[in-house]
Amino acid sequence: MIEEGKPIFVQIAEQIENDIIDGVYPTETQVPSTNEFAAFYRINPATAGKGVNLLVDDGILYKKRGIGMFVADGARERLITKRRDAFRDEYLRPLLAEAAKLGIDPQQLTEMISTEGVSA
Amino acid sequence: MSTTLTPTSIAPTVQVEGLTKRFGSFTAIDDVTFSVKPNKIYGLLGRNGAGKTTIMQLLTGQDFATDGDIRVFGEGPVENARVLQNICFIKESQRYPDDFQAKHVFRSAPWFFENWDAEFAERLIRDFRLPLNRRIKKLSRGQLSAVGVIVGLASRAPLTFFDEPYLGLDAVARQIFYDRLLEDYAEHPRTVILSTHLIDEVSNLLEHVIVIDQGRILMDEDAEAMRGAATTVVGQRRAVDAFVDGHEVLHREGIGGLASVTVAALSPSQRAEAAAAGLELSPVSLQQLIVRKTNVAATEFEQSA
Numbered sequence: 001m002i003e004e005g006k007p008i009f010v011q012i013a014e015q016i017e018n019d020i021i022d023g024v025y026p027t028e029t030q031v032p033s034t035n036e037f038a039a040f041y042r043i044n045p046a047t048a049g050k051g052v053n054l055l056v057d058d059g060i061l062y063k064k065r066g067i068g069m070f071v072a073d074g075a076r077e078r079l080i081t082k083r084r085d086a087f088r089d090e091y092l093r094p095l096l097a098e099a100a101k102l103g104i105d106p107q108q109l110t111e112m113i114s115t116e117g118v119s120a
Numbered sequence: 121m122s123t124t125l126t127p128t129s130i131a132p133t134v135q136v137e138g139l140t141k142r143f144g145s146f147t148a149i150d151d152v153t154f155s156v157k158p159n160k161i162y163g164l165l166g167r168n169g170a171g172k173t174t175i176m177q178l179l180t181g182q183d184f185a186t187d188g189d190i191r192v193f194g195e196g197p198v199e200n201a202r203v204l205q206n207i208c209f210i211k212e213s214q215r216y217p218d219d220f221q222a223k224h225v226f227r228s229a230p231w232f233f234e235n236w237d238a239e240f241a242e243r244l245i246r247d248f249r250l251p252l253n254r255r256i257k258k259l260s261r262g263q264l265s266a267v268g269v270i271v272g273l274a275s276r277a278p279l280t281f282f283d284e285p286y287l288g289l290d291a292v293a294r295q296i297f298y299d300r301l302l303e304d305y306a307e308h309p310r311t312v313i314l315s316t317h318l319i320d321e322v323s324n325l326l327e328h329v330i331v332i333d334q335g336r337i338l339m340d341e342d343a344e345a346m347r348g349a350a351t352t353v354v355g356q357r358r359a360v361d362a363f364v365d366g367h368e369v370l371h372r373e374g375i376g377g378l379a380s381v382t383v384a385a386l387s388p389s390q391r392a393e394a395a396a397a398g399l400e401l402s403p404v405s406l407q408q409l410i411v412r413k414t415n416v417a418a419t420e421f422e423q424s425a
Binding site: 035045 | 403
């Protein structure tokens with residue numbers, strides 16, 4: 001679950017983001033505590049806390065004093081917008097680069113995407 | 121009446137300045153300066169003979185420094201009961217009285233550790249399947265290590281040292297140790313200093329890492345900062361050489377037309393540049409990073425040879 005070469009707290013933040021996007025944690029529900037994340041991923045609680053705080057800074061989670069962390073209103077929509085912006089850099093550009101390398105022209109690529117989209 | 125020293129959140133638990141320890145003409149610890157902040161899990165890492173155990177012995181008042189200053193909870197540790205009663209030091213090879221059974225160790229532990237949790241100790245004894253009524257001398261190496269690990273965890277000392285605590289412990293028992301340490305640390309935060317060779321196994325548990333080599337501090341950094349602090353670039357030799365030009369090279373190896381070069385952290389744009397050049401990037405684990413860093417002399421030798 002935890003991969004090398006990427007700060008763990010960033011990975012924790014991304015996991016929580018994924019769960020918010022997938023609807024595992026709907027708006028205004030409580031997310032697991034820092035210690036629960038630490039025990040599950042077998043990581044230092046301070047590291048887990050750093051990941052959670054990253055999302056607090058982004059306004060995705062907010063703190064209810066003495067209770068825990070909750071998903072903020074509109075968090076899912078904002079995450080999807082952010083991920084769509086990143087989609088071009090992280091997926092589209094490498095895809096086009098590899099396609100160009102293999103001599104797949106945009107026309108063929110479009111066809112492949114349509115076929116995959118039907119079978120997927 | 122015992123006094124518990126509760127440091128403020130800012131004051132370091134350990135403050136070491138210019139610490140030097142010589143054994144005859146051999147300098148085991150060479151003018152090191154570092155501090156340990158409260159309630160963090162530290163990794164004290166390095167090769168055999170690097171000076172890890174010597175540092176722990178000096179911090180726990182079991183040996184005298186040749187030079188320099190050591191403050192533990194703000195005071196010198198040597199023969200200082202106020203400091204020592206807040207410390208638990210689990211050594212690689214702890215000795216016990218000859219006729220002791222494991223249960224005698226756990227029965228006497230509360231005399232030394234005021235935070236001793238007997239229930240937690242019992243749970244750990246079950247987890248490790250430790251026979252209580254067997255003479256310590258008759259325990260296997262792994263069982264002997266389990267005794268130390270249980271004492272180290274259940275004592276909940278404000279400053280706990282584990283020096284290679286798991287000689288002979290199997291993979292299952294080591295995982296129990298890591299899991300219980302994390303759980304209990306989360307409930308009862310305290311300062312833990314763990315020395316180990318099994319860096320990959322513990323790297324995710326650590327908040328801060330101090331790497332010692334030949335009695336000197338090689339790295340003293342946040343564990344998270346060290347993750348992703350290096351990347352290995354693999355590809356055609358010419359493309360790799362062109363790319364790493366101007367980067368800090370930590371390690372280099374190659375075969376035929378292929379080269380694999382480890383460099384300091386890359387920015388996202390540099391990563392994109394590498395990908396565009398058809399180079400493969402692979403992450404460097406904490407263990408690999410330390411191997412690279414503590415093996416510089418050998419690498420230079422290879423390069424100059």
